[in-house]
Amino acid sequence: MARLLIKKGADTEVAMTANATRFITPLTFQALTGRPVSCRSFDSSDEDVMAHISLAARTEALVIVPATANIIAKMAMGIADDFLTTLCLAVTSPKIVCPAMNVRMFQNPVVQENLRRLQGFGAIVVMPGCGDLACGETGPGRLAELPEIIEAIKSALTVKSLAGKKVLVSAGPTREMIDPVRFISNRSTGKMGFAMAAEAHRRGARVFLVSGPVTTPRPMGVTVVEVTTAVEMRQAVLDLAQDADVVVKAAAVSDYAPAEQYAQKVKKGLDEETLRLIKNPDILAELGRHKGRRLLVGFAAETEDLLAHAREKMINKNLDLIVANDVSRPGAGFAVDTNIVKLLYPSGRIDDIPLKSKEEVARDIWDRIVELPAPRGPIQ
Ligand code: CTP
DSSP: OHHHHHHTTOOOOOBOOTTHHHHSOHHHHHHHHSSOOBOSTTOTTOSOTTHHHHHHHHOSOEEEEEEOHHHHHHHHHTOOOSHHHHHHHHOOSOEEEEEOOOHHHHHSHHHHHHHHHHHHTTOEEOOOEEEEOTTSOEEEEEOOOHHHHHHHHHHHTSOOTTTTOEEEEEESBOOEEEETTEEEOOSOOSHHHHHHHHHHHHTTOEEEEEEOSOOSOOOTTOEEEEOOSHHHHHHHHHHHHTTOSEEEEOOBOOSEEESOOOSSOOOOOSSSOOOOEEEOOOHHHHHHHTOTTOEEEEEEEESSOHHHHHHHHHHHTTOSEEEEEETTSTTSSTTOSEEEEEEEOTTSOEEEEEEEEHHHHHHHHHHHHTTSOOOOSOOO
């Protein structure tokens, strides 16, 4: 956990209980974090006798991982009999508690009551997973997976700028079948759209993600609707868009589908064959024609004349914002974890977002979306 936090750029300090030091030495954490490890209150060798207060003041998130039944009980009751529990009382920033213990201990009503009490005080509890426990038993009690804990920390540190809003994101490619084994598609992996959905969830929105076939891990806390073809995507998007406040269309929709779909695998025949295609519905353009009070955000994937093409799409599809993406640039576009984009507004304003991770780009885009003026006009 400490290593992962450091890798993610978090300034990480470790405080340990006396029992924790019997499992792993403070020196290990000191070597990992490059910071002193706090274990005892009022340590006479420590220059800073009020270390728990100064550490509490600079703590932006306090993560108890793993949280034993003992520390959960102490935190729930406000007991402060060592460095860590004293720190817990002095910290005012978000507390993330990640229980891990024997299944019968976890299910004990007093532990459950203490967890509820902690939640009542505003702590975030990352529930343990089910599985084989260190004690040899099976059931709930195993520490949550680290990515889930990281997500809980990110969420706790995010201002809830989309609280009460419904957000719909579409992502990934569509797949247009030619026969049972062949299809037309594109290189989209859904990463940018998934990052948009994850960030909207962190900001407190109810998030629905309509996704084409991808292997990208699903964002946590988001309702995912899986589709294959553009026609299926249209139906899912139009249904979910009804009462959405913001629709973000990051999907790479196939513009065309085969005119015929063969029930059996097509056999090879002539030296030259022609595949007849018919146009798919333009989902975003359709939303733009019946805009109502929704904010509409589109993406434009281009390989040339980025700004001109993106502006044209923004106007034709009646969008509030378009994210222009030159997919031919290294570090941008399909299947990479970074992106470089320009944001175009109907007013003519253009914002440049330089090379960053897709997660950071998603944050920047949402910072802009939440400031957009609400669209006028009747709900349709
Ligand atoms: N889009 C859509 N339905 C389609 C095609 C595109 O909803 N049938 C949406 C995409 O999700 C994206 C925006 O429209 O938000 C622009 O998609 P893009 O593929 O860049 O442009 P197209 O409109 O398809 O135009 P072209 O392929 O000619 O560049």
